[in-house]
Amino acid sequence: MNSYIIEEKTGYLLFTINREDVRNAINYDVMEGIEKLLDMGKDKAYKALVITGAGESAFCSGGDLSAFHQLKTENESYQMLSKMSSILYRLLTYPKPTLAILNGSAVGGGCELASACDFRIGRKGLKAGFIQGKLAITTGWGGGSILLEKLGITNALKLLMTADLYDSEQLLAVGFLNELYDGDQQQACQLYIEKMLKLETEVLSAYKKMVVRKWEETNLQKRIQEEVSNCAKLWQSEAHHQKVTSFLLKNKKM
Numbered sequence: 001m002n003s004y005i006i007e008e009k010t011g012y013l014l015f016t017i018n019r020e021d022v023r024n025a026i027n028y029d030v031m032e033g034i035e036k037l038l039d040m041g042k043d044k045a046y047k048a049l050v051i052t053g054a055g056e057s058a059f060c061s062g063g064d065l066s067a068f069h070q071l072k073t074e075n076e077s078y079q080m081l082s083k084m085s086s087i088l089y090r091l092l093t094y095p096k097p098t099l100a101i102l103n104g105s106a107v108g109g110g111c112e113l114a115s116a117c118d119f120r121i122g123r124k125g126l127k128a129g130f131i132q133g134k135l136a137i138t139t140g141w142g143g144g145s146i147l148l149e150k151l152g153i154t155n156a157l158k159l160l161m162t163a164d165l166y167d168s169e170q171l172l173a174v175g176f177l178n179e180l181y182d183g184d185q186q187q188a189c190q191l192y193i194e195k196m197l198k199l200e201t202e203v204l205s206a207y208k209k210m211v212v213r214k215w216e217e218t219n220l221q222k223r224i225q226e227e228v229s230n231c232a233k234l235w236q237s238e239a240h241h242q243k244v245t246s247f248l249l250k251n252k253k254m
């Protein structure tokens with residue numbers, strides 16, 4: 001089975017992480033899929049990109065802990081973190097609107113992926129959180145720096161420093177989610193982007209350029225690189241490996 005599905009919809013591309021059995025965890029295949037989405041999205045036929053997860057349980061459970069647990073050293077983890085951070089920076093600065101539909105829980109890197117999208121809508125009742133701190137690491141795909149840009153500093157730091165899971169109403173209140181939906185996901189998506197799809201691509205891109213310009217001036221890319229380096233240092237610690245081992249043992253993956 002493919003790790004992801006890219007569907008051509010009228011006016012936009014829909015990317016689905018298709019790894020329901022591992023709660024749509026991101027592995028190298030999914031990373032390649034997002035790069036493919038970003039390449040395909042250049043076509044004039046598409047005015048927006050939408051990202052979601054397969055099934056009803058999870059949007060994305062972050063990095064694939066089984067696969068990435070093989071990465072032990074600072075240098076090994078840096079390669080992976082840096083690769084994904086470049087993909088997320090490309091998504092963040094994409095010249096067309098991007099929407100994450102959180103069809104279920106979003107954890108760790110799943111929240112980083114969602115943060116890199118312009119808009120996030122979530123199914124009522126879901127839980128999400130930047131739980132990286134509980135694994136003795138920080139965000140490492142750039143999501144921490146991105147969250148600080150998207151939310152007020154206090155709300156962003158609260159999500160990062162508590163490393164807790166929050167419910168959909170709380171996530172709406174702090175601005176992580178922009179809207180909640182109940183029922184049909186496709187309909188919720190359509191409703192959220194239909195007015196944008198009526199505008200000229202050039203208009204949408206011009207607005208995006210305004211915010212990207214601000215991020216360039218405030219050296220966001222450099223700040224993300226520092227986030228990646230700091231996370232890679234923490235990654236090699238015994239504390240991190242022990243936390244991941246206990247998750248994998250609990251789920252009988254070791």
Ligand SMILES: CC[C@@H](C(=O)O)C(=O)SCCNC(=O)CCNC(=O)[C@H](O)C(C)(C)COP(=O)(O)OP(=O)(O)OC[C@H]1O[C@@H](n2cnc3c(N)ncnc32)[C@H](O)[C@@H]1OP(=O)(O)O
Nearest residue numbers: 021022023025061062063064065066107108109140141251
């Ligand atoms: C590496 C990048 C880093 C970053 O820079 O941000 C991160 O992403 S760190 C965060 C990594 N992610 C996690 O720690 C999340 C771990 N998962 C969970 O907490 C929970 O699974 C869930 C997402 C809250 C969903 O809970 P639930 O619905 O109860 O499902 P299960 O826990 O029973 O899981 C089902 C199944 O899926 C496997 N699984 C879940 N998440 C991952 C993952 N991230 N990587 C690999 N596998 C994962 C889990 O082991 C179960 O497998 P089986 O027991 O074989 O069914």
